[in-house]
Amino acid sequence: MTDDADTASGPATFPLLAVVALLAALTACELVVSGMEDAGRAARITALAGLLMAKVGLVLSFFMRARASRRAARLTLLAVGVAAGVAVVLMLETVFRVNVL
Amino acid sequence: MSQIASLGERDGGPRPTDATGGVGATGMWTFLATDAMGFGGLLIAYGVLRVRAGVDTWPDPRARLALAPAAAMTFALLLSSLTMTLATRAATVGARRAWLLATLALGVAFLAGGAFEYAHLLGGAPAMGLSTDLFASTFYVVTGFHALHVFAGVVAVSFMLRAKIATQALETTALYWHFVDAAWMPIFSIIYLWPAR
Numbered sequence: 001m002t003d004d005a006d007t008a009s010g011p012a013t014f015p016l017l018a019v020v021a022l023l024a025a026l027t028a029c030e031l032v033v034s035g036m037e038d039a040g041r042a043a044r045i046t047a048l049a050g051l052l053m054a055k056v057g058l059v060l061s062f063f064m065r066a067r068a069s070r071r072a073a074r075l076t077l078l079a080v081g082v083a084a085g086v087a088v089v090l091m092l093e094t095v096f097r098v099n100v101l
Numbered sequence: 102m103s104q105i106a107s108l109g110e111r112d113g114g115p116r117p118t119d120a121t122g123g124v125g126a127t128g129m130w131t132f133l134a135t136d137a138m139g140f141g142g143l144l145i146a147y148g149v150l151r152v153r154a155g156v157d158t159w160p161d162p163r164a165r166l167a168l169a170p171a172a173a174m175t176f177a178l179l180l181s182s183l184t185m186t187l188a189t190r191a192a193t194v195g196a197r198r199a200w201l202l203a204t205l206a207l208g209v210a211f212l213a214g215g216a217f218e219y220a221h222l223l224g225g226a227p228a229m230g231l232s233t234d235l236f237a238s239t240f241y242v243v244t245g246f247h248a249l250h251v252f253a254g255v256v257a258v259s260f261m262l263r264a265k266i267a268t269q270a271l272e273t274t275a276l277y278w279h280f281v282d283a284a285w286m287p288i289f290s291i292i293y294l295w296p297a298r
Contacts, residue, residue, distance in 0.1 A: 013187070020183045027175055027289075031168065034294040041296050052290040056283050063182050063279040077134060 019062045026055050125273040133280045136250075140284050143246060144291060147239045151297075160236050161297040165229060167218065171293050174214040175285065178251075181207035182282045185275045188261075189268070197271075201262050204278065208255040215248050240292060247288055250281045 033039075033047045151159050181204045188200035219241075222229040229237045257274045260266075 013190075016183060016186055020179055023179050024176060027172065027179070030290060030294055031172055034163070034168075034296065037296075041298060045295050048290050048294055052287055055286050059182065059279055059283040059286070063186060064276060064283070077130065079134075083138070 016062065019058055023055055023058055026051050026058075123269045125269045126276060129273045129276045133277070136280070137284070140243075140246070140287075143239075143243045144287055147243060147292065150235050150239060154235060156298050159297045160234070162236075162293055162295070165222075165236070166240075166293055167221065168293060170214055170218055171289060174211050175289050177207045177211045177214070178282045178285050181211070182279050185258075185278045189271050189275045198262055201258055205255060205258050205262075208251055208258065208278075211251055212248060212255065215244065215251075243288055243292060247281070247284060250284065254278050254281050 030048055030051050033044055033051065036044060039047075184200045184203040184207065188197050188204060191197035191200055229240075231238060231241050254274075254277060257277065261271055261274055
């Protein structure tokens with residue numbers, strides 16, 4: 001294996017190893033944050049959500065190479081992202097519905 | 102074209118494709134997008150049930166689930182994404198088979214870990230069955246749904262062990278495998294780690 005610049009099959013080996021190490025470190029951070037019972041529940045969940053987004057972003061960027069994919073694939077992702085966002089907002093609105101009348 | 106790809110052609114290894122992965126990758130992206138909505142729906146259902154149940158009713162996941170095996174399963178999936186990527190870039194058939202076998206082993210290890218966890222939960226005292234409470238039901242449904250995806254990935258990787266596989270097929274399978282890895286991340290975080298109180 002070589003550490004050449006990015007090939008047609010994706011980034012070189014060393015960056016991939018670094019990404020896996022980073023993902024493992026983020027997972028370890030999740031375990032630590034989850035065990036911090038002195039911190040508030042909301043603070044822990046917020047931190048865990050941030051770590052989760054970082055991990056998924058890394059997998060999408062480096063392993064699935066979402067940015068390098070075809071335009072159609074990116075548009076599909078965008079459409080699904082918008083649909084998922086709308087669905088989440090609607091469901092949260094249902095859960096936390098406030099009666100104003 | 103890189104040296105790796107050239108070697109691959111000479112040695113009968115996977116043939117190179119462009120970085121986009123071709124039509125198969127677009128099809129797989131579309132499938133993954135719909136599949137992601139399935140996972141999203143299940144996780145949102147979990148979230149809605151949890152919020153509705155209230156802080157005092159919903160059990161703390163750490164009190165019921167063993168974190169160490171789940172963390173080990175997470176690391177296994179992370180490593181399998183690396184081995185899968187290395188398989189798509191292998192120069193020779195032999196190297197590709199070796200990385201695919203490593204991916205297969207890690208996938209099987211993940212499934213074995215899940216089976217061990219289920220056995221532990223179902224046989225524990227008190228036992229956590231499918232109908233014990235809402236937490237148990239949603240836990241088994243979400244993790245079982247993901248385990249089915251891992252199983253499908255293991256079957257697909259097994260097919261990829263054949264010598265004459267087009268690079269595009271391998272890259273499309275890799276895309277699916279990485280998705281299975283990415284889908285586990287919110288499950289691990291939300292179900293295993295998010296504190297109930």
